[in-house]
Amino acid sequence: MCVFVLEKRRMPVARPEPVEARVIAHVDLDCFYAQVEQRRHPELRGKPTAVVQYNSWKGGALIAVSYEARKFGVKRSMRGEEARKACPDIHLVQVPVAHDKADLKLYRDAGSEVCAILARMGKCERASIDEVYLDITEAATARLIQDPPQCWVSLDKEALKSHVVGLATDGDATVEVGHWLQRKDAEQNDQLLACGAAIIAELRTAVLSETQFTCSAGIAHNKMLAKLASGMHKPAQQTIVPSSAVQGLLTDLPINKIGQLGGKLGHLLEVELGVKTAGDLLQFSEAKLQDLFGMNTGTWLWRTARGINGDEVQGRMLPKSHSSGKTFPGPKSLKDLSAVGHWVRELAEVLQERLDMDIEQNNRIARLLTLHAGCHLHSSGADHARKFPSQSCALRYGKEKIADDANRLFEKALRKFCPTLNLSPRKKGSTASFPWRVTGISLSASNIVATPMLKWESSAEKSTRTGVCI
Ligand code: DCP
Numbered sequence: 001m002c003v004f005v006l007e008k009r010r011m012p013v014a015r016p017e018p019v020e021a022r023v024i025a026h027v028d029l030d031c032f033y034a035q036v037e038q039r040r041h042p043e044l045r046g047k048p049t050a051v052v053q054y055n056s057w058k059g060g061a062l063i064a065v066s067y068e069a070r071k072f073g074v075k076r077s078m079r080g081e082e083a084r085k086a087c088p089d090i091h092l093v094q095v096p097v098a099h100d101k102a103d104l105k106l107y108r109d110a111g112s113e114v115c116a117i118l119a120r121m122g123k124c125e126r127a128s129i130d131e132v133y134l135d136i137t138e139a140a141t142a143r144l145i146q147d148p149p150q151c152w153v154s155l156d157k158e159a160l161k162s163h164v165v166g167l168a169t170d171g172d173a174t175v176e177v178g179h180w181l182q183r184k185d186a187e188q189n190d191q192l193l194a195c196g197a198a199i200i201a202e203l204r205t206a207v208l209s210e211t212q213f214t215c216s217a218g219i220a221h222n223k224m225l226a227k228l229a230s231g232m233h234k235p236a237q238q239t240i241v242p243s244s245a246v247q248g249l250l251t252d253l254p255i256n257k258i259g260q261l262g263g264k265l266g267h268l269l270e271v272e273l274g275v276k277t278a279g280d281l282l283q284f285s286e287a288k289l290q291d292l293f294g295m296n297t298g299t300w301l302w303r304t305a306r307g308i309n310g311d312e313v314q315g316r317m318l319p320k321s322h323s324s325g326k327t328f329p330g331p332k333s334l335k336d337l338s339a340v341g342h343w344v345r346e347l348a349e350v351l352q353e354r355l356d357m358d359i360e361q362n363n364r365i366a367r368l369l370t371l372h373a374g375c376h377l378h379s380s381g382a383d384h385a386r387k388f389p390s391q392s393c394a395l396r397y398g399k400e401k402i403a404d405d406a407n408r409l410f411e412k413a414l415r416k417f418c419p420t421l422n423l424s425p426r427k428k429g430s431t432a433s434f435p436w437r438v439t440g441i442s443l444s445a446s447n448i449v450a451t452p453m454l455k456w457e458s459s460a461e462k463s464t465r466t467g468v469c470i
Contacts (some may be wrong), residue, residue: 001291002336002388003291003293004268004272004292004293007058010298011265011294011296011297011299012260012265012297012300012304013296013300013311014296014297014299014300014303014310015186015309015311015312015438016310017221017308017309017310018221018310020137021059021137021188021192021221022028022135022191022220022221022222022226023120023135023136023137023140023141023192023193023195023219023221024133024134024135024136024137024138024216024219024220024221024223024226024313025133025134025136025196025215025218025219025220025230026127026131026132026133026134026199026216026217026218026223026226026227026229026230027114027116027118027131027132027133027134027203027204027215027217027230028130028131028215028216028230028231028234029111029130029131029213029214029215029236029363030067030213030214030215030216030234030235030236031064031065031066031067031070032064032107032110032111032129032130032213033051033063033064033066033107034049034050034051034066034069034227035066035212035213035214035418036106036107036110036417037049037051037093038066038274038409039110039211039212039213040106040398041093044091044095045090046068047066047068047089048066048068048069048071048072048074048087048089048090048091049065049066049068049069049075049090049091049092049093049418050061050062050064050065050066050069050080050090050091050092050093051064051092051093051094051095052079052080052092052093052094052095053094053095053102054094054095054097054101055329056080056094056410057079057083058079058080058081058082059079059080059082059083060079060080060092061078061079062076062077062078062079062080062083062354063076063095064076064375065083065284067234069083069087069090071181071321072086072087072090073086074086074087074090080092080215086129087109088240099346099347099349099350100346101324101346101347101350102130102324107129108129110211111126111129111130113210113211114130114207114211114213114215114319115132115267115317116317117133117203117206117207117210117211117265118132118134118203118207118360119317120203120206121136121203122134122135122136122137122138122139122313122318123135123313123314123315123329123452124313124315124317125313125314125315125316125317126316126317126318126319127459131165133204133226133227133313133314134200134313135312135313136196136199136200137192137197139193140192140193140196140199141192141195142200143195143198143445144188144191144192144195144256148181148191148195149181149182149183149186149191149194149198150182151186152181152182152198155181155182155198155204156198156201156202156205158201158202158204158205159181159198159201160174160177160178160181161174161177161195161201161237161306162177162181162197162201162219162237162238162239163177163232163233163237163238163239163240164177164180164240164242165232165239165241165242165245165248166238166242166244166245166248166249167238167245167247168179180194181194181197181198182194182423183210186187189221189242189243190242190243190244193219193220193221193240193241193242194240195236195351196219196240197219197240197328199402200217200219200238201238203236203436204217204236208236210469214235214236215236215240216230216231216234216235216236216237216238216239217228217229217230218231218232218236218238218239218240219238219239219240219241220240220241221241221243222307222308222309222310222311223258223309224258224304224307224311225241225246225249225307225309226241226254226308227259228241228257228258229241229248231389236291246306246307247306247307249260249307250277250278250279250305250306250307251277251278251279251392252279253277253278253279254276254277254278255270255275255276255277255278255280255281258278258304261304265293265297269281269301273292277383278304278305281301281302281303281304281305282305282306282397284301285302286299286302286304286436289301289302298321318358318364318448319446319448320446321366321444321445321446321448322351322354322355322366322444322445322446322448323329323351323442323443323445324347324348324350324351324354324442324443324444325347325440325442325443326343326346326347326441327374327439327440327443328343328438328439328440328441329439329459331440333376333437333439334437334438334441335434335436335437335438336434337411337434338409339438340407340438340441341403341407343441344371344402344403344406344407344410344443345399345439347406347442347443348399348400348403348406348443349393349399349403350400351399351443351444351445352397352399355397355445358448359451363430363450364449364450364451365397365448365449366395366445366446366447366448367394367395367446367447367448367449368392368393368394368395368445368446368447369392369393369394369395369396369402369405369406369409369443369444369445370390370391370392370444370445370446371390371391371392371406371409371410371441371442371443372388372390372441372442372444373388373390373410373413373438373440373441373442374388374438374439374440374441375388375414375417375436375439376437376439377417377418377435377436377437378435378436378437387411388412388414388417389413389416389417391409391410391412391413392409393405393408393409395445400444406443410441414436417436418435418436421435421436434457
């Protein structure tokens with residue numbers, strides 16, 4: 001029996017790695033929103049720039065910082081005023097706004113442009129607004145057969161600038177990287193990575209020339225290692241992880257840097273077992289980890305400590321869900337049902353717009369509506385933070401229906417959150433306030449499926465249908 005009980009659906013799944021080595025890349029755009037704004041306002045190119053949130057308190061919270069601004073110590077944790085103190089010449093651009101909240105369409109579309117280019121060479125999974133996994137095994141294998149690295153006469157400048165984990169470069173790094181890429185005695189897996197590095201260098205060059213965006217990449221034999229590597233050298237660089245360097249890379253790696261160990265599982269490892277790095281995990285046998293965390297999670301942890309990860313690149317360029325949310329920090333928190341109702345209507349309208357766009361562009365519909373909220377209960381003068389339960393129901397199309405359903409979900413969640421609460425409307429003139437504060441609401445539409453039939457409908461039919469419950 002496992003000692004630590006964890007919520008199953010949130011646990012990573014242990015998948016074995018395929019026998020044949022794969023070539024996987026993780027590509028991450030550099031200071032993404034800042035680059036999008038620098039492209040939109042060319043006068044900002046090369047200048048310290050940051051994108052600030054919609055809320056303008058103390059100059060707004062920074063959400064993206066250009067690398068020119070980072071040289072002055074400007075960080076994402078700062079607000080505009082603090083950033084200006086560190087870098088008086090910084091250009092602060094406010095995120096676009098619609099419906100009184102941040103509108104990310106500009107950035108989402110820019111991410112799609114990049115995805116379309118990266119997908120030219122293999123299976124492409126859009127992992128977030130500015131991150132993509134690529135499985136380029138086939139392209140790398142074909143290149144190894146037709147044009148092996150040791151026969152390359154000239155080497156792509158971008159490929160030569162690669163970093164190779166575990167390769168000591170005392171002299172001219174590009175010469176040593178060139179030797180590594182073209183070694184005659186290299187094992188086949190390293191030769192595949194060399195071909196992968198050449199392909200990714202070409203794709204990154206294409207992204208730069210076609211979109212003006214720079215990106216960084218990690219190239220390895222699995223998703224976990226590729227993701228770790230893409231952030232090692234930024235901006236506009238790429239990093240290769242040969243199998244021989246994996247253990248060295250992981251030994252001192254803090255566990256919270258590994259995807260899926262940043263949350264409760266990572267916290268348990270640290271607090272209960274004193275595990276701080278992936279290297280610390282090596283002392284536990286697979287059987288011991290299975291005893292502690294269950295069969296699946298135990299095996300996943302054992303493999304993760306050794307850099308083994310069988311997750312597949314999903315071949316998905318479209319998002320798995322749509323969401324629309326807003327936070328109401330401190331004094332802006334919502335204090336009654338009518339304020340919540342107002343914001344639920346605004347968010348429902350934005351969500352419906354995105355659902356319409358998905359039908360229009362991709363012939364897809366979503367089937368599940370979920371409401372998440374941050375809520376604080378205050379009793380006897382003290383604020384108690386408790387987790388507000390998320391609630392879901394079948395999604396009905398049309399902004400009014402979404403708003404009605406979301407309001408019902410909110411009230412249902414509130415009753416679970418605080419069973420003794422009286423939700424009936426306050427009498428006119430009553431000064432009694434609700435014993436809760438809402439600090440954030442988000443509506444999401446998921447369980448998205450294709451609707452091939454819609455492709456053949458006229459736009460008039462389509463607009464009728466979007467107003468109808470599906
Ligand atoms: N973002 C946001 N709020 C956050 C973090 C990020 O709105 N708390 C947005 C702005 C970022 C984009 O997401 O530009 C991508 O986030 P990343 O974490 O990938 O960071 P950047 O791309 O900005 O910088 P880096 O070059 O370090 O990846």
